[in-house]
Amino acid sequence: MVIAIFSGIWQLLPQPGGDYATYLITYVLTFVLFVLIWMFLGQRYQLYMWLREAEKATFRLEAMAKKSREILVSTIREVGKPNSDPFDEVNKFMDFFVIEPVERDPFGVLKRLEHLLDVEREKFKDVVAKIAPKASNEDRANLEALFAATHAVNYIYKVVRHYTILGKKTKSMLVIMQIVYNIPLIMKMAEAYFNALDPFAKGKPIGDSVGPLVAAKLMKGYPCKGVGDEMVVAEVPFEGRLLVVVKADGPGGRVGKPGEAVAKLAQQYKEKLKRIITVDAAVKMEGENSGQIAEGVGAAIGDPGPEKYKIEQVALELGVGLDAIIVKQGFDEALSVMRKEIADAAEKAVESVKKVVREKVVEGGVAIVAGIGNTVGVGNG
Amino acid sequence: MVNFVAVIPVKGLIWCAQGETGLDMLMQYLLIMLLLLFVVSMFLSLTRRRAEAFAKAVRTVTVLRCENCDYKEEREFQVGDYVFKRIGECIKCKGGLYISMIYGVPEKPS
Numbered sequence: 001m002v003i004a005i006f007s008g009i010w011q012l013l014p015q016p017g018g019d020y021a022t023y024l025i026t027y028v029l030t031f032v033l034f035v036l037i038w039m040f041l042g043q044r045y046q047l048y049m050w051l052r053e054a055e056k057a058t059f060r061l062e063a064m065a066k067k068s069r070e071i072l073v074s075t076i077r078e079v080g081k082p083n084s085d086p087f088d089e090v091n092k093f094m095d096f097f098v099i100e101p102v103e104r105d106p107f108g109v110l111k112r113l114e115h116l117l118d119v120e121r122e123k124f125k126d127v128v129a130k131i132a133p134k135a136s137n138e139d140r141a142n143l144e145a146l147f148a149a150t151h152a153v154n155y156i157y158k159v160v161r162h163y164t165i166l167g168k169k170t171k172s173m174l175v176i177m178q179i180v181y182n183i184p185l186i187m188k189m190a191e192a193y194f195n196a197l198d199p200f201a202k203g204k205p206i207g208d209s210v211g212p213l214v215a216a217k218l219m220k221g222y223p224c225k226g227v228g229d230e231m232v233v234a235e236v237p238f239e240g241r242l243l244v245v246v247k248a249d250g251p252g253g254r255v256g257k258p259g260e261a262v263a264k265l266a267q268q269y270k271e272k273l274k275r276i277i278t279v280d281a282a283v284k285m286e287g288e289n290s291g292q293i294a295e296g297v298g299a300a301i302g303d304p305g306p307e308k309y310k311i312e313q314v315a316l317e318l319g320v321g322l323d324a325i326i327v328k329q330g331f332d333e334a335l336s337v338m339r340k341e342i343a344d345a346a347e348k349a350v351e352s353v354k355k356v357v358r359e360k361v362v363e364g365g366v367a368i369v370a371g372i373g374n375t376v377g378v379g380n381g
Numbered sequence: 382m383v384n385f386v387a388v389i390p391v392k393g394l395i396w397c398a399q400g401e402t403g404l405d406m407l408m409q410y411l412l413i414m415l416l417l418l419f420v421v422s423m424f425l426s427l428t429r430r431r432a433e434a435f436a437k438a439v440r441t442v443t444v445l446r447c448e449n450c451d452y453k454e455e456r457e458f459q460v461g462d463y464v465f466k467r468i469g470e471c472i473k474c475k476g477g478l479y480i481s482m483i484y485g486v487p488e489k490p491s
């Protein structure tokens with residue numbers, strides 16, 4: 001095959017014994033031509049290739065965004081039995097946004113952020129109540145989460161489309177390069193959110209549910225009651241100590257306000273409280289195993305700030321130690337159906353909690369154990 | 382398409398063999414075929430990528446356990462299942478049956 005190509009090209013060159021000057025001129029001209037092409041068209045070609053890649057990603061994301069809306073609408077139709085077609089309402093909601101609070105004057109920024117997050121949550125609830133009036137409470141919680149995931153996929157699509165079109169218009173290397181070099185990571189993220197649609201639509205536990213799952217395992221067999229903000233609590237006696245276990249109210253896709261609940265309970269049990277233990281899923285580093293458990297100190301909670309702040313604040317105020325137990329997993333695993341490794345890790349995390357309690361809490365003492373995360377598909381034990 | 386792929390090479394080969402400068406023509410013919418092969422394989426790889434789904438196929442398994450004995454059962458996930466949901470009775474000891482685990486396994490490409 002190789003010979004075939006070269007023999008063909010050989011025919012084009014002057015044969016040995018021919019005019020040597022012509023040969024030399026042809027050679028030099030060809031060389032110059034290639035240099036010129038490389039100089040003037042190289043960048044153009046690069047730009048063209050990048051644009052093609054960005055366009056391909058945009059098409060793929062467009063398909064994803066469309067499909068995600070379809071899944072959302074069909075789920076609403078199934079569980080909500082709406083009177084009117086929810087499609088327009090869903091499309092309208094895809095433009096929903098939250099403006100972050102001013103940080104230039106940081107005083108009270110967390111209070112303001114929390115307020116905004118509350119309002120956002122309310123907005124999600126209102127929309128779901130409006131378009132799926134007949135859904136049960138658990139289904140509504142799942143629909144809210146489904147809305148959020150669909151919104152995320154659509155938002156990513158819009159951002160990529162924006163930069164692709166902007167790049168095409170301006171022909172700016174800077175604009176296109178930014179988007180193209182980020183595409184592999186962006187696609188991973190979009191796929192992760194897309195894969196979250198199925199569990200939220202059907203109520204399956206996701207990787208992030210491991211925190212509430214650990215709490216539910218501890219709670220099992222003990223009565224639990226609500227503590228407000230979509231959180232539930234159970235008092236679990238354990239080897240002479242008392243565990244106050246908190247999680248979001250399941251099995252709907254709720255996150256609740258764990259910081260608020262922990263702060264409230266810490267004040268309630270403050271005489272005997274010795275430890276606050278938070279259990280959460282955490283993003284692993286590449287190379288680490290999924291389902292690996294790590295122990296540390298601090299508040300293991302990945303919220304935008306307010307809830308974490310409340311736990312840290314109450315721990316400081318009461319002088320109680322903060323222990324964190326994390327179950328490592330990939331970002332994509334945290335949002336898709338819980339994998340077996342992670343489900344198995346929940347049992348090990350329970351043992352870790354017990355170990356910490358044995359070591360750090362004297363008999364007769366109280367420890368608050370908070371399972372942080374979305375409790376979709378996980379009941380209250 | 383099939384016609385195109387099957388007939389052209391055969392016809393071409395015969396045409397080359399009959400030509401006067403047989404070997405040269407054969408070389409050029411091979412070169413063209415190589416290019417064609419390249420284009421076709423590019424086309425195929427592109428279409429294949431387009432057909433590939435972006436959602437990971439997973440099978441979701443629900444594990445049922447008995448409160449009293451060590452009875453354990455696995456079945457496909459059904460809508461409405463959630464971890465720690467009470468589901469009827471154990472067939473061995475009539476104890477309470479509950480969902481102890483729900484997890485996804487990547488579907489093997491069939």
Ligand SMILES: [Zn+2]
Pocket residue numbers: 447448449450451452471472473474475476
């Ligand atoms: Zn049994």
